[in-house]
Amino acid sequence: MPGLTDWTPTRAAALERLAEFLPHAGADYARLRNIDRGPDDRSNVSALSPWIRRRILTEEEVIAAVLRRHGFARADKFIQEVCWRTYWKGWLELRPGVLADYHAAAARLSAEWADSAALAAARGGQTGIACFDAWAAELVRTGWLHNHARMWFASIWIFTLRLPWELGAAFMAQHLLDADPASNTLSWRWVAGLQTPGKHYLARAENIRLNTLGRFDPAGQLDEQALPVPMVAPNPPPGAIPPAQVPATDRVALLLTEEDLSPETLPVGATVVALAALTTPSADSPAGRFAAGALADGLDRAGAQFGLAGQLLAPEAVAAWALDAGVSEVVTACAPLGPSAPVLDEIERALALVSIRLVRVRRAWDTQCWPLATKGFFAFRQHIPKLVAGLV
Ligand SMILES: Cc1cc2nc3c(=O)[nH]c(=O)nc-3n(C[C@H](O)[C@H](O)[C@H](O)COP(=O)(O)OP(=O)(O)OC[C@H]3O[C@@H](n4cnc5c(N)ncnc54)[C@H](O)[C@@H]3O)c2cc1C
Structure with missing residues (x-):
């Protein structure tokens, strides 16, 4: 496994890493995942998070690949870890005020x-x-x-x-x-x-x-008796996830964001006649620079899939682009709380002014999983066998 300075923001690189890690995702992962061997050796974990974060790889496809290779019993630990990501997303979507x-x-x-x-x-x-x-x-x-x-x-x-x-x-x-x-x-x-x-x-x-296999030993330097941080207020009760949207017309424009860069499996629900990707709202950071590369790659792949030339757009250019495309709906992947969600809200308002609807489609995985994040992870975990059963 290569060192960790070579993250390339493309799906091809993500698939290569997944293929390389797959043999280790079963019993080896369950046994060794907690060891931090240092930046030169990440062979005991997948190191897939920068790609999964932007859905260059989706949770479902990573879980499916691991299930096919190892079966549920041996892949259980790895699947649980991927589901932590899903669970956190759902927990926050149900309680947006916490963010x-x-x-x-x-x-x-x-x-x-x-x-x-x-x-x-x-x-x-x-x-x-x-x-x-x-x-x-x-x-x-x-x-x-x-x-x-x-x-x-x-x-x-x-x-x-x-x-x-x-x-x-x-x-x-x-x-x-x-x-x-x-x-x-x-x-x-x-x-x-x-x-x-x-x-x-x-x-x-x-x-x-x-x-850390003896790389570090902070004996005597840590407060190992500290009490938890006091809670100022109890955690809010879970709210509801808004219903998923579907397009009402059969010709739509597709707007990609850095929140979901797997256009191949997005449930668009109509023919895509125009294609664009939204510039990253957080360009001036390592995550933003990764996202910028990932957006270019996502646009290339979507262009090949839909047979269209895509373009990168600033938020304020989206309404003119959609008007020019002659559509009455722009489809985008539902953006969970984070940098893209407020930008999409602004775009929705700008589109409404020219009578174009923004349709936020949601993956079945999110629709099934997020409402289950009402309590702790251990309650959520009980649902995992059923949630992943249909993935292979
Ligand atoms: C303080 C703190 C901050 C964190 N901040 C982030 C963050 O900003 N972004 C982020 O993606 N993860 C975050 N994590 C979760 C976790 O540390 C990383 O997802 C994980 O280390 C990524 O390494 P990996 O891809 O090798 O994971 P693996 O162990 O190979 O697991 C596979 C995938 O499962 C998911 N995953 C694994 N463990 C967790 C976890 N505990 N919580 C959520 N998802 C998980 C990730 O998508 C990961 O790529 C944080 C954890 C802690 C304790």
Whole structure:
């Protein structure tokens, strides 16, 4: 398996990585996935997250490939991990206010902590805790961290360095290639003890020593007794997912966004007569640069599929493009909470002014899974065998 500096934002590269990892996705993954061997050896995990994040590979197809290769019993652990992503998405879609609260708190805290030397040391990897400093540097250099390192990093940030979790989540989101509002924000909340009230994740030196194969040993440097972050208010009850939309006409324009770059399997529901992709709203970040490449690749693939020349559009150019295409509906993949959703809301308003409807189609996977994320993951997990049964 190559090192992790070679993420290429194309479906071809994603499929290559998937094929390479597939033999290891069964019993090997269940046994070895928690070990962080360092940036030069990621053979025990898939490292597929930057592609899955943008649905260059969909959850369903990754799960199907692993099921075909290993069967459910041996692939169970890997499937569960993929389903964590789905679960976090659903949990947040059912409680959108949690993301808004996080953004507001992060903005307020970032002003309040602007002059903090402790915060600067954490971000700069200068805390004197060797493992933490190495992960901070790795995150900034490569745009990626192993899952266990993300857990330890978040835990040390919150419970040993005593920094606000919101600023840690924002720091990670700023640098991760796979930066995802649901997985990132809710994982930080989970570590803090806010996701499952009263249950927090404490990084322990011995666990770090064992699972980094002795690369690090922060014995005596960590607060291993800290209490969870107090909850200001209980988590909101789950709301409802809006019904999925379908086009009412048989000729539509298709607008891709970085939230879903598998046009091959998108349930468009009509003939596509014009094709465009929306420029990324977060261009000035590693995730944004990855997304820009991925959008170009998605547009190429969709162009080949529909026999059309696609174009990259800024949000304000979408209404004129749709008018020019002579359609009364623009279809796009339903964008979960994150950078594209508010941009699509603006586009919907601009299209309405010229009597064109924005139709947000949703994958069956999301429609089935998201409403099940009402409680904790362990309740959601019970549904997994049924959810994946039809995938192969
Ligand atoms: C503090 C913290 C922040 C995180 N931030 C993000 C983020 O911004 N974006 C992101 O995609 N993931 C995030 N994760 C989840 C997880 O760490 C990564 O998805 C995983 O490390 C990616 O590595 P992989 O592709 O090798 O995963 P594998 O172990 O090979 O798993 C396969 C796929 O399953 C999904 N997955 C695996 N574990 C998780 C998990 N715990 N939660 C959600 N999905 C999972 C990912 O899509 C992953 O690519 C975060 C976890 C923590 C603890």
